Amino acid sequence: xxxxxxxxxxxxxxxxxxxxxxxxxxxxxxxxxxxxxxxxxxxxxxxxxxxxxxxxxxxxxxxxxxxxxxxxxxxxxxxxxxxxxxxxxxxxxxxxxxxxxxxxxxxxxxxxxxxxxxxxxxxxx
Amino acid sequence: xxxxxxxxxxxxxxxxxxxxxxxxxxxxxxxxxxxxxxxxxxxxxxxxxxxxxxxxxxxxxxxxxxxxxxxxxxxxxxxxxxxxxxxxxxxxxxxxxxxxxxxxxxxxxxxxxxxxxxxxxxxxxxxxxxxxxxxxxxxxxxxxxxxxxxxxxxxxxxxxxxxxxxxxxxxxxxxxxxxxxxxxxxxxxxxxxxxxxxxxxxxxxxxxxxxxxxxxxxxxxxxxxxxxxxxxxxxxxxxxxxxxxxxxxxxxxxxxxxxxxxxxxxxxxxxxxxxxxxxxxxxxxxxxxxxxxxxxxxxxxxxxxxxxxxxxxxxxxxxxxxxxxxxxxxxxxxxxxxxxxxxxxxxxxxxxxxxxxxxxxxxxxxxxxxxxxxxxxxxxxxxxxxxxxxxxxxxxxxxxxxxxxxxxxxxxxxxxxxxxxxxxxxxxxxxxxxxxxxxxxxxxxxxxxxxxxxxxxxxxxxxxxxxxxxxxxxxxxxxxxxxxxxxxxxxxxxxxxxxxxxxxxxxxxxxxxxxxxxxxxxxxxxxxxxxxxxxxxxxxxxxxxxxxxxxxxxxxxx
Numbered sequence: 262x263x264x265x266x267x268x269x270x271x272x273x274x275x276x277x278x279x280x281x282x283x284x285x286x287x288x289x290x291x292x293x294x295x296x297x298x299x300x301x302x303x304x305x306x307x308x309x310x311x312x313x314x315x316x317x318x319x320x321x322x323x324x325x326x327x328x329x330x331x332x333x334x335x336x337x338x339x340x341x342x343x344x345x346x347x348x349x350x351x352x353x354x355x356x357x358x359x360x361x362x363x364x365x366x367x368x369x370x371x372x373x374x375x376x377x378x379x380x381x382x383x384x385x386x
Numbered sequence: 387x388x389x390x391x392x393x394x395x396x397x398x399x400x401x402x403x404x405x406x407x408x409x410x411x412x413x414x415x416x417x418x419x420x421x422x423x424x425x426x427x428x429x430x431x432x433x434x435x436x437x438x439x440x441x442x443x444x445x446x447x448x449x450x451x452x453x454x455x456x457x458x459x460x461x462x463x464x465x466x467x468x469x470x471x472x473x474x475x476x477x478x479x480x481x482x483x484x485x486x487x488x489x490x491x492x493x494x495x496x497x498x499x500x501x502x503x504x505x506x507x508x509x510x511x512x513x514x515x516x517x518x519x520x521x522x523x524x525x526x527x528x529x530x531x532x533x534x535x536x537x538x539x540x541x542x543x544x545x546x547x548x549x550x551x552x553x554x555x556x557x558x559x560x561x562x563x564x565x566x567x568x569x570x571x572x573x574x575x576x577x578x579x580x581x582x583x584x585x586x587x588x589x590x591x592x593x594x595x596x597x598x599x600x601x602x603x604x605x606x607x608x609x610x611x612x613x614x615x616x617x618x619x620x621x622x623x624x625x626x627x628x629x630x631x632x633x634x635x636x637x638x639x640x641x642x643x644x645x646x647x648x649x650x651x652x653x654x655x656x657x658x659x660x661x662x663x664x665x666x667x668x669x670x671x672x673x674x675x676x677x678x679x680x681x682x683x684x685x686x687x688x689x690x691x692x693x694x695x696x697x698x699x700x701x702x703x704x705x706x707x708x709x710x711x712x713x714x715x716x717x718x719x720x721x722x723x724x725x726x727x728x729x730x731x732x733x734x735x736x737x738x739x740x741x742x743x744x745x746x747x748x749x750x751x752x753x754x755x756x757x758x759x760x761x762x763x764x765x766x767x768x769x770x771x772x773x774x775x776x777x778x779x780x781x782x783x784x785x786x787x788x789x790x791x792x793x794x795x796x797x798x799x800x801x802x803x804x805x806x807x808x809x810x811x812x813x814x815x816x817x818x819x820x821x822x823x824x825x826x827x828x829x830x831x832x833x834x835x836x837x838x839x840x841x842x843x844x845x846x847x848x849x850x851x852x853x854x855x856x857x858x859x860x861x862x863x864x865x866x867x868x869x870x871x872x873x874x875x876x877x878x879x880x881x882x883x884x885x886x887x888x889x890x891x892x893x894x895x896x897x898x899x900x901x902x903x904x905x906x907x908x909x910x911x912x913x914x915x916x917x918x919x920x921x922x923x924x925x926x927x928x929x930x931x932x933x934x935x936x937x938x939x940x941x942x943x944x
Binding site: 266269270273274277284285288292294310 | 497501504505508509511519520521541544545546548550551554558
């Protein structure tokens with residue numbers, strides 16, 4: 262078998278997933294929806310699924326103010342900058358850190374799974 | 387390199403035409419899909435969702451087109467048959483390039499389509515135009531399931547198809563790309579759920595295709611896009627059948643330069659000079675097919691390929707045959723030192739034949755699939771053939787030169803009067819097997835003017851080597867580097883001068899005896915090698931064409 266250099270493949274993977282996450286989070290700014298609102302949510306006609314009161318915290322940071330989406334965009338852009346790499350980051354030690362990448366990608370998938378658009382990005386991560 | 391993106395994409399006429407037609411079709415389909423959705427009376431309900439529906443429908447139509455086109459360049463056998471008739475229309479050799487273009491545009495439109503649908507479904511949920519939640523559409527209906535599934539497959543296929551990954555581990559790319567089978571199934575079934583409809587509930591029926599066309603108003607594009615898929619599948623089955631026909635590895639020769647020559651006997655295998663084949667050694671890997679250029683002429687009673695042990699497959703093959711890299715390295719070193727050099731035979735040692743009977747292990751079974759690629763028959767329709775091989779691109783000319791030699795013997799050369807062969811390489815020794823072939827061909831020439839071999843060495847040579855050459859070269863019958871009668875030239879060839887001189891020689895009638903009676907001399911150039919060089923040569927051919935001499939140029943992708 263050939264020698265697949267895993268970290269190079271991982272680089273393409275995380276670039277693809279991050280670009281998707283940024284793009285999806287951008288749309289999440291305009292169409293705000295808490296992904297898990299079907300758990301205990303009520304379906305209104307018209308109006309769609311309303312998240313249960315227990316999820317009020319998520320509603321406030323995703324639907325009322327799209328904080329999660331914004332963080333996802335920033336995080337995604339940072340990962341892209343780290344992976345490509347952007348010239349200022351290339352010189353730094355964090356560019357070589359695998360641990361940092363793991364943490365960033367975990368954060369990204371956690372944030373992305375919260376709102377509606379980005380679930381496929383999670384599959385990919 | 388040297389040229390900007392704009393120059394490459396828009397200032398080359400053929401590329402410009404391609405871009406206009408290819409992207410024109412895409413945007414045309416998108417516009418049509420958009421328009422037909424936006425003006426559809428029956429789908430007025432869906433149209434209340436606005437732009438996102440129009441976008442997703444337009445992009446969906448484009449993707450149907452791409453889904454059909456992505457397989458077309460992969461129909462290798464059909465391309466091989468239609469290629470000679472259609473070279474004027476499209477460069478059929480560029481099939482992988484075209485495949486990539488379709489893939490790029492597929493990725494883009496998938497992004498448009500998916501984004502639009504995500505907006506659609508959230509709006510469906512909010513307005514409750516259908517009594518469903520976005521989640522249900524995404525993960526319980528055929529369209530949503532196959533769509534996400536296809537995105538996941540695309541993600542795997544695109545990331546492993548990156549050229550870096552392909553170079554590192556071709557198998558990873560090769561196996562992952564076979565997910566295309568499931569991708570295609572997903573594509574054909576993507577719209578089965580009666581998704582685009584004018585009724586509230588899907589109008590499904592119990593017989594094929596399981597939806598009624600009365601209320602289901604999708605494009606039903608699978609009716610068209612499935613055909614390339616069926617043909618491709620049929621072709622793969624045919625290739626498998628063909629590969630299983632009787633094949634025997636009859637001989638393995640190891641050349642001093644380290645190349646293994648595999649001589650394979652397969653009576654059902656018909657090919658022309660300059661083509662290539664896939665080879666499989668089931669003992670090493672049951673699924674891998676590796677491409678190699680055929681180096682034997684069609685007249686030979688066998689099919690041969692020359693294999694250098696450079697990758698893991700070829701090294702594995704060497705080990706299996708008992709000539710692993712270490713043995714070959716020793717042989718090569720000995721050959722390079724000239725230890726076996728014999729002035730009388732003027733060659734760097736002879737090849738070693740691996741005897742199948744005496745060896746402890748019998749030769750492995752092999753399977754070959756092919757032939758593919760460009761037949762070089764049109765060499766014989768020109769008066770003068772200029773064959774230019776650069777680097778590894780020289781391999782197909784082995785077969786062509788041998789073929790010319792056979793036809794010369796039979797006296798069936800057609801209009802061909804002279805052959806100019808150019809070989810440009812960085813370091814000659816690595817292509818030692820080719821030298822020995824050239825020696826044979828050169829030695830067999832009765833007419834010294836028929837075939838002229840020009841070898842250019844572009845590598846920087848050290849001072850030691852320079853003096854070595856200077857000392858050995860003077861007065862020697864054979865060139866010290868290549869052991870050919872032809873002298874090696876150093877540096878890069880100046881194509882303008884070469885073609886200019888050739889034109890003058892032809893025009894003054896010195897080049898081809900008796901050519902004055904002819905109105906026009908056709909000089910065909912056949913090139914195989916990197917694109918930058920191709921451009922320089924093409925310019926030279928265009929520049930030097932005159933009323934008496936017609937230079938043509940063909941870049942071959944063997």
